[in-house]
Amino acid sequence: MNLEGQYDPKKVEDKMYKLWEDSGFFNPDNLPTDKRGKGKGKSFTIIMPPANANGNLHAGHALVMTIEDIMTRYKRMQGFRALWLPGLDHAGFETQVVYEKKLEKEGRSRFKMEPQELYNEIMQFTLENKKNIEGQVRKMGASCDWSRQKFTLDPDIINTVYGTFEKLKKDGLIYRGKKIINWCVKHQTSLSDLETKDTEKVDKLYYLKYGPFVIATARPETKFGDKYVVMHPKDPRYAQYKNGDKLSLEWINGPIEASVVKDEAIEMEFGTGAMTITPWHDAVDFGIAEKHDLPKEQIIDFYGKLLPVAGEFAGMKISEARPRIIEKLQAKGLVEKIEENYKHIVKTCYKCDSLIEPQIKEQWFLKMEPLAKPIIKAIETGKVKFIPEHYKKISLHWLKNIMDWPLSRQIVWGIPIPASPADKPGEVETFDTWFSSGQWPFATLGFPESKDFKTFYPTDVMETAGEIIFFWVARMMMLGFYITKKLPFKTVYLHGLVLDAKGQKMSKSKGNVINPLDITDKYGTDALRMGLVMGNTPGQSLALDENKIKGYKNFANKIWNASKFVLISTQNFTAVKKVALSSTQKEHLKNLKTLQKEVTKLMDDFKFYYAAEKIYHYFWHEFCDKIIEESKKDIASHATQYLLLEILSASLKMLHPFMPFITEEIWGQLPAKNPSTSLRASKNLLMVESWNTTG
């Protein structure tokens, strides 16, 4: 009897993980083939969202590991050939940003480094993190198949990515366009719309005299080249002006000739209802210029400084130039009024919060509409199931309004875009990192020829954060379907954010970050896993309270002690053919079976929070508080001992997906295979035991 004292996770976890890993059962090819369960050797696949190899495991990862491990262990016990394929993402821009911060601390800068030198350093950094994260994933008890682990920069993955790019090109879906993009001046790269965020800013709104018109602008520094004044065709105030009218007027640096353009894009209510356009530095203006075939001129360079067109202001930064330009305009009597406290929304870089400067740049774009079409249909006809369901609407809305995807990033850390005629010789152009991760399910399984692809694709469940539904999930569906003609997964399960105990978003600046490894150290992995799954409905954010986890540590100890009692009390238990159960005992077994059915259904419905609660409640308040207490009256009875062993073993099975370490440890100490009960402990690991086989 080794169940001494209290449950000590430290004595069990590392040892147990090694035992599992050495068993080879994380690899579905090694699973026992004599399964009788529901799965009967069918495959079950989850591709792990590849963790960014640029830091440590955070609470969100811990949640991913917990939910996906629960699914995988459950299906494995049901007799499926369960594959959970782990991976890591080079996470292009994200990682480069992390590394740049590191460089900054060391007083260095990426712009003073040779691209290859920078690439090599980041690779080194990434490989170190990769090792780190692999250890942390193991610590969470993840039963994933390490032999199939993939990294987004593996040669075969890169090949797949290039193959997709070629095919897209051949089908006319890739084009090189000179379009307006989001430019981060600090990071010196373009960003997709998803990589920018909106920030409210208070500025001044300047009303400037532009010939007979008054135009409102918050950005006078972009106005040097403005030669078109636009108004709504139905605006009665400007009825006298016709599209194409020319007029001469005095502007910032002298007289110019301007033309009138009429366009519905103008809001009559805003400002004066008339505006000039700067197609190079504003998305709306760009659209108007495209529509009317107007010339576009760059005013601000890629470092945020004014170009020679600004005359005396050339070379100045925006912040420096703006007040001086206004001074000059005031001196010329061209400022009608200045509205203070003008609140508006500006785009900022989602990493560094600096203002996005829209720029026109030649880039690779992917036409999304043809890719989105079949996915819209698939979602509408229910070919893919969303959990929770409302993500269906969210996805459809996005897909139906989809924009072309700018694929180019001006960073070294990533997969280089092949044969890229970059704007300047020597300029780097790599794929947006989501272009490679968007191909993850089929790329990791070795599309098109490998046996794995044929066996495990399409995958069963894509479990990831609701936050990245557009970034990743939608794109995986589009690229996956485009390449393989099949949707990459049948079910999308989206979890919410993990928040701190007060429901606040965790952030380094707030200092409320909960490190899952600290929790594991303090309370054990099983307790953390329970804390992450209990009360966690899909899609909803979860407040992670340390007290809650402490409660599940107590539960682990409860399991430990109850098992101890059962094992000590049944030391002399011997098998007989017929067990003479009392009617109460029969009732207990019947209730157990009912519970098994309920839990199985809840697991099948992805209601892990509810299944966990059922088992928890049953084990503690039914088995421990009632059945064990009752048993003390006639603990010597054969039937009583049989009942205790039966319920204990069935409970361990149901608990295993949630609390794998403690249940496996106790399972190993149950009496050896016994023909009169369903116990068959000595040969098999619990992780490959059959899910429901009591009675």
Added chain:
RNA sequence: GGACGAUUAGCUCAAUUGGCAGAGCAUCUCAUUUACACUGAGAGGGUUGCAGGUUCGAGUCCUGCAUCGUCCACCA
């Protein structure tokens, strides 16, 4: 401006899809070494955000409103 979610015990959340509103934590009372004090027995705590409607029956379905949150599109 559009969409989506949330609103249930002091706190965090359930309620297996229309059938007796329930858990954990917290609080209070009792038990005092029991397999387990990381414990046990019990108690208090609710007009399910508001106003209507459908129904034998509504936390659940319908309509409107309020508050909080998230996402999308945007005004120079």
